Amino acid sequence: MDGLDVESICKSFRTSHGTLPVIDRISFSQSQGEVVCIVGASGSGKTTLLRILAGLEKPDSGSLRLAGHPVEGPGPERAMIFQQFGLMPWLTVLENVLFGLAPGGLSEEEKLARARDAIERVHLGGFENYHPKALSGGMQQRVGIARALAVRPRLLLCDEPFAAVDAITRQLMQTDLLNIVTQQKSTVLLVTHDIEEALFLGDRVLVFSSRPARLLRDVKVDIPKPRSHEVRVTPEFQAMRGMVWDILQANQ
Numbered sequence: 001m002d003g004l005d006v007e008s009i010c011k012s013f014r015t016s017h018g019t020l021p022v023i024d025r026i027s028f029s030q031s032q033g034e035v036v037c038i039v040g041a042s043g044s045g046k047t048t049l050l051r052i053l054a055g056l057e058k059p060d061s062g063s064l065r066l067a068g069h070p071v072e073g074p075g076p077e078r079a080m081i082f083q084q085f086g087l088m089p090w091l092t093v094l095e096n097v098l099f100g101l102a103p104g105g106l107s108e109e110e111k112l113a114r115a116r117d118a119i120e121r122v123h124l125g126g127f128e129n130y131h132p133k134a135l136s137g138g139m140q141q142r143v144g145i146a147r148a149l150a151v152r153p154r155l156l157l158c159d160e161p162f163a164a165v166d167a168i169t170r171q172l173m174q175t176d177l178l179n180i181v182t183q184q185k186s187t188v189l190l191v192t193h194d195i196e197e198a199l200f201l202g203d204r205v206l207v208f209s210s211r212p213a214r215l216l217r218d219v220k221v222d223i224p225k226p227r228s229h230e231v232r233v234t235p236e237f238q239a240m241r242g243m244v245w246d247i248l249q250a251n252q
């Protein structure tokens with residue numbers, strides 16, 4: 001199998017108040033090039049799951065495979081766009097994007113070409129030498145996206161990638177991300193609070209319960225791609241939105 005296989009992942013955190021179960025036997029598979037979105041309540045364990053897939057956190061039990069290989073620790077075939085940007089304030093835009101490429105075996109010219117290409121793709125051409133503090137929140141988020149895209153990962157993990165931007169920019173960036181990942185044939189796992197965003201971007205939507213996260217429903221989104229934002233007002237789209245909303249409400 002070329003894609004991602006997540007099998008019965010469990011995770012608890014030990015805190016000063018006792019053990020906090022966060023992820024409860026989550027299993028799903030994802031084929032290569034498929035976009036899967038996760039929706040769930042705040043604090044349910046979504047970021048934790050992405051961190052486990054990125055190799056930044058270890059599960060207590062269960063197994064993870066990407067293209068048939070077990071996931072153990074971080075690796076260049078996976079990249080993550082963080083909820084809190086994760087930029088280094090002392091580096092410029094270009095240096096931040098190049099930083100994501102540091103461990104790879106690429107030549108300096110290739111790294112630079114990839115970084116510049118990714119910066120262009122997120123419409124930040126001309127801002128290469130700016131520092132993050134001189135950019136708006138949405139622009140900083142786009143640097144985070146460029147850094148992940150430059151890696152050209154097999155698996156792109158996105159944690160609320162558009163949380164910091166206004167509604168209009170958000171729609172533009174959703175379309176851009178969809179186009180870019182379609183071109184790169186990346187497998188994408190994207191976490192969002194926004195049900196419409198999940199349905200607009202996803203081939204499937206995984207609905208998680210509140211903590212500890214369990215997989216409540218795996219919804220197939222049967223809307224042909226490329227999608228335009230007009231699909232959001234169709235009865236089919238609104239019906240799916242209502243269904244996901246009802247599942248979330250019933251499991252608060």
Ligand SMILES: Nc1ncnc2c1ncn2[C@@H]1O[C@H](COP(=O)(O)OP(=O)(O)OP(=O)(O)O)[C@@H](O)[C@H]1O
Nearest residue numbers: 013014015020022041042043044045046047048049
């Ligand atoms: N390193 C940690 N140590 C202890 N508890 C943690 C740790 N990381 C996360 N948690 C707890 O795990 C739970 C899930 O956190 P997580 O960040 O995965 O939620 P989330 O679903 O991403 O929420 P949000 O939608 O608000 O981003 C929270 O209750 C949080 O307090």
Ligand SMILES: [Mg+2]
Nearest residue numbers: 046047083159
């Ligand atoms: Mg989170």
